[in-house]
Amino acid sequence: xxxxxxxxxxxLFVLKTNMFRQYQLIYKRLMATKxxxxxxxxxxxxxxxxxxxxxxxxxxxxxxxxxxxxxKDVTVPDEIADLTPISGVPSEALQKNIxxxxxxxxxxxxxxxxxxxxxxxxxxxxxxxxNPLMGWISGANSLKDVExxxxxxxxxxxxxxxxxxxLFIPKETPKKRVKRGYxxxxxxxxxxxxxxx
Amino acid sequence: xxxxxLARKGPKLVKPILSIDHGEARRRVLNLxxxxxxxxxYIVLDFDIPKNIEQCRAKLREEFxxxxxxxxxxxxxxxxxxxxxELKETVHGWKxxxxxxxxxxxxxxxxxxxFLAKFISGTN
Numbered sequence: 001x002x003x004x005x006x007x008x009x010x011x012l013f014v015l016k017t018n019m020f021r022q023y024q025l026i027y028k029r030l031m032a033t034k035x036x037x038x039x040x041x042x043x044x045x046x047x048x049x050x051x052x053x054x055x056x057x058x059x060x061x062x063x064x065x066x067x068x069x070x071x072k073d074v075t076v077p078d079e080i081a082d083l084t085p086i087s088g089v090p091s092e093a094l095q096k097n098i099x100x101x102x103x104x105x106x107x108x109x110x111x112x113x114x115x116x117x118x119x120x121x122x123x124x125x126x127x128x129x130x131n132p133l134m135g136w137i138s139g140a141n142s143l144k145d146v147e148x149x150x151x152x153x154x155x156x157x158x159x160x161x162x163x164x165x166x167l168f169i170p171k172e173t174p175k176k177r178v179k180r181g182y183x184x185x186x187x188x189x190x191x192x193x194x195x196x197x
Numbered sequence: 198x199x200x201x202x203l204a205r206k207g208p209k210l211v212k213p214i215l216s217i218d219h220g221e222a223r224r225r226v227l228n229l230x231x232x233x234x235x236x237x238x239y240i241v242l243d244f245d246i247p248k249n250i251e252q253c254r255a256k257l258r259e260e261f262x263x264x265x266x267x268x269x270x271x272x273x274x275x276x277x278x279x280x281x282x283e284l285k286e287t288v289h290g291w292k293x294x295x296x297x298x299x300x301x302x303x304x305x306x307x308x309x310x311x312f313l314a315k316f317i318s319g320t321n
Binding site: 072073074075076081082083085086 | 208209210211212213216217218264267269270271272275276279
């Protein structure tokens with residue numbers, strides 16, 4: 001049997017396609033077929049195999065698509081779904097960090113209590129160091145600036161549980177409320193005018 | 198609200214992502230595994246990575262095995278979708294050699310073990 005000439009690029013191509021039996025079959029069949037010249041044969045084989053490969057790669061997409069999403073609902077057990085495999089958070093970060101859920105502190109520069117409603121989930125910055133030249137503070141934890149707001153403590157805990165965060169909820173200290181009337185500003189015995197006395 | 202969700206007990210009905218039961222989800226997973234498995238010889242050749250086909254297939258197996266504990270159908274579906282996206286990025290060459298090699302984490306330094314090693318590296 002006369003072995004037809006095979007160019008180096010063709011050899012690599014054949015090497016690639018040798019992995020699969022069906023490609024080998026195509027190759028063998030086309031090598032046995034008569035062609036006007038070797039270049040024509042090569043082009044023909046490459047085209048045939050590429051076409052086959054294209055259908056193979058598309059096959060998966062088709063399989064996914066040919067099973068359309070049905071309108072039917074699925075039943076899942078009523079426990080908090082563990083989203084750690086799909087959340088994209090590295091497992092080292094989950095092990096290293098403990099999420100803290102607490103009420104946001106009042107702005108010390110203002111009298112108002114704006115932005116102190118609800119709860120925030122944040123991550124403590126454990127290790128920091130100071131730049132010797134400029135005095136900038138650096139830290140090794142990139143999660144330190146993350147603050148997620150939640151309406152309730154439960155919803156925050158639910159989120160943390162779902163995403164696999166270790167959780168610490170500090171005990172809330174009840175806020176002391178001092179009721180004062182306007183008249184007390186002028187009382188002689190209430191010590192409300194401390195700045196001028 | 199979440200609090201009421203926590204209080205409720207028993208199975209619940211949810212919208213499916215792709216599959217309506219475990220059998221269907223399993224089929225999708227196997228389908229994805231096979232497609233990756235068949236693509237690996239091409240990946241090794243196309244990206245010219247310093248790994249052979251067996252090593253890549255072992256890694257593929259490891260990556261799938263890593264999520265063997267996942268039971269929720271919706272999570273499985275999401276993983277399948279993500280896996281398919283990875284495959285597509287690899288096949289179409291949207292990834293480069295370095296991206297493919299990140300699966301092997303060759304350049305990642307192992308974490309220091311033991312007191313002395315941790316002390317020297319300045320971590321705890």
